[in-house]
Amino acid sequence: MKKADIGLIGLAVMGQxxxxxxxxxxxRVAAYNRTTAKVDAFMDGPARGTKIIxxxxxxxxxxxxxxxxxxxxxxxxxxxxxxxIEQVLPFLDQGDILIxxxxxxxxxxxxxxxxxxxKGILFIGTGISGGEEGARFGPSIMPGGxxxxxxxxxxxxxxxxxxxxxTPCCEWVGEGGAGHYVKMVHNGIEYGDMQLICEAYDFxxxxxxxxxxxxxxxxxxxxxxxxxxxLMEISAHILGYKDENGSPxxxxxxxxxxxxxxxxxTGISALDLGVPLTLIGxxxxxxxxxxxxxxxxxxxxxxxxxxxxxxGDTTRAVNDIExxxxxxxxxxxxxGYMLMREAAHEYGWNLQYGAIALMWRGGCIIRSVFLDNIKxxxxxxxxxxxxxxxxxxxxxxxKHQQGWRSIVMLAAQLGIPVxxxxxxxxxxxxxxxxxxxxxxxxxxxxxxxxxxxERLDQPRGKFFHTDWTGKGGKVASTTYSV
Numbered sequence: 001m002k003k004a005d006i007g008l009i010g011l012a013v014m015g016q017x018x019x020x021x022x023x024x025x026x027x028r029v030a031a032y033n034r035t036t037a038k039v040d041a042f043m044d045g046p047a048r049g050t051k052i053i054x055x056x057x058x059x060x061x062x063x064x065x066x067x068x069x070x071x072x073x074x075x076x077x078x079x080x081x082x083x084x085i086e087q088v089l090p091f092l093d094q095g096d097i098l099i100x101x102x103x104x105x106x107x108x109x110x111x112x113x114x115x116x117x118x119k120g121i122l123f124i125g126t127g128i129s130g131g132e133e134g135a136r137f138g139p140s141i142m143p144g145g146x147x148x149x150x151x152x153x154x155x156x157x158x159x160x161x162x163x164x165x166x167t168p169c170c171e172w173v174g175e176g177g178a179g180h181y182v183k184m185v186h187n188g189i190e191y192g193d194m195q196l197i198c199e200a201y202d203f204x205x206x207x208x209x210x211x212x213x214x215x216x217x218x219x220x221x222x223x224x225x226x227x228x229x230x231l232m233e234i235s236a237h238i239l240g241y242k243d244e245n246g247s248p249x250x251x252x253x254x255x256x257x258x259x260x261x262x263x264x265x266t267g268i269s270a271l272d273l274g275v276p277l278t279l280i281g282x283x284x285x286x287x288x289x290x291x292x293x294x295x296x297x298x299x300x301x302x303x304x305x306x307x308x309x310x311x312g313d314t315t316r317a318v319n320d321i322e323x324x325x326x327x328x329x330x331x332x333x334x335x336g337y338m339l340m341r342e343a344a345h346e347y348g349w350n351l352q353y354g355a356i357a358l359m360w361r362g363g364c365i366i367r368s369v370f371l372d373n374i375k376x377x378x379x380x381x382x383x384x385x386x387x388x389x390x391x392x393x394x395x396x397x398x399k400h401q402q403g404w405r406s407i408v409m410l411a412a413q414l415g416i417p418v419x420x421x422x423x424x425x426x427x428x429x430x431x432x433x434x435x436x437x438x439x440x441x442x443x444x445x446x447x448x449x450x451x452x453x454e455r456l457d458q459p460r461g462k463f464f465h466t467d468w469t470g471k472g473g474k475v476a477s478t479t480y481s482v
Contacts, residue, residue, distance in 0.1 A: 327401055
């Protein structure tokens with residue numbers, strides 16, 4: 001029997017769909033799952049009639065592969081990945097390739113790449129976006145790790161990836177944990193996008209008193225314009241979906257959101273690197289607040305807010321919401337790219353930002369119409385510091401920001417939370433300010449902790465300390481940091 005091109009461990013939905021996708025593109029796949037009943041069910045069901053090989057032990061899986069062996073793990077991130085690696089290692093030879101296709105933390109991927117290289121195994125940590133449908137018919141794939149492994153998987157990965165204008169949404173990202181880092185930032189932007197859409201929906205429902213059916217029509221229309229994106233598309237579909245009783249299914253869903261951690265990791269990384277990832281941070285905290293359902297129900301009976309109702313032009317307000325959503329979405333991407341830029345500097349990665357935009361154009365959850373504009377921005381200026389400085393995005397913000405401001409003000413007047421939209425606006429206003437009140441903040445730090453400060457009339461890097469009370473002395477702290 002002809003040996004398989006690749007083996008895959010983990011036959012949950014994503015794993016099964018990737019196996020079928022690989023099979024559809026002419027690759028012979030060996031499949032394994034710890035629970036062998038899943039292998040049997042898969043082979044008797046979706047894989048029936050294919051060339052897929054079902055295996056019942058890791059040794060059998062590895063033995064069925066041609067050399068250099070390529071083994072892909074689609075298992076739960078964390079300890080499970082390390083455990084499976086330990087179990088499969090005894091059956092591998094030097095030069096074989098292990099691939100982690102789950103949502104692993106990038107620091108784990110950095111460690112695994114180093115440790116496995118010491119053992120002669122080439123490791124790839126690859127982000128895969130697109131959910132179940134993407135895995136089956138073409139996801140966005142973001143591989144990183146040991147660059148020596150890329151030539152052995154490039155053809156395969158690019159064959160099964162989504163295509164936009166015949167260009168596969170898959171390219172080598174960088175060494176170590178770069179692939180999983182870019183996927184993490186992708187998920188952070190996804191958190192931001194989802195929260196922004198939810199805020200638009202909430203404002204239209206509670207602030208403008210629109211029916212779900214009206215919001216469905218509006219979202220459907222928006223998806224044909226500047227807000228054209230996968231998340232807007234599915235949100236419109238959700239709004240139009242009826243329950244068994246004929247009412248919108250959305251109205252019957254409990255308002256508590258879950259999360260698996262990648263958004264939180266993005267926020268933690270931003271804090272570690274000193275990047276103001278404010279919008280995505282608010283999106284994560286909004287999920288945390290939604291989980292406090294019982295407490296919110298109690299407080300709603302005790303805490304009061306504005307009692308006024310909207311009395312303006314509804315059509316104009318809806319147009320302003322579209323502008324607010326669009327501008328804040330730009331901020332979300334801008335902050336995500338800021339984070340990747342700083343991470344590349346910190347970890348020594350040579351990230352290709354335009355290529356990342358191309359990988360996100362198809363298959364993935366955050367694919368949207370202006371990813372082409374992001375690609376063009378970095379094609380014109382590879383050293384672009386911030387998307388807001390690109391002429392296209394600068395022009396779009398200037399064109400739509402008044403509607404953005406109007407909605408944030410109106411939301412405050414009506415008592416409707418728009419944390420992501422408002423934090424995005426605050427970031428924009430802070431970023432465009434040549435002077436911020438941090439001079440007072442630094443004076444405060446120097447006052448109580450002798451942390452020193454710099455002066456406007458002196459060169460950068462020259463620090464001063466003031467004995468503000470006359471009792472503190474002239475000794476300054478040596479722990480000044482930005």
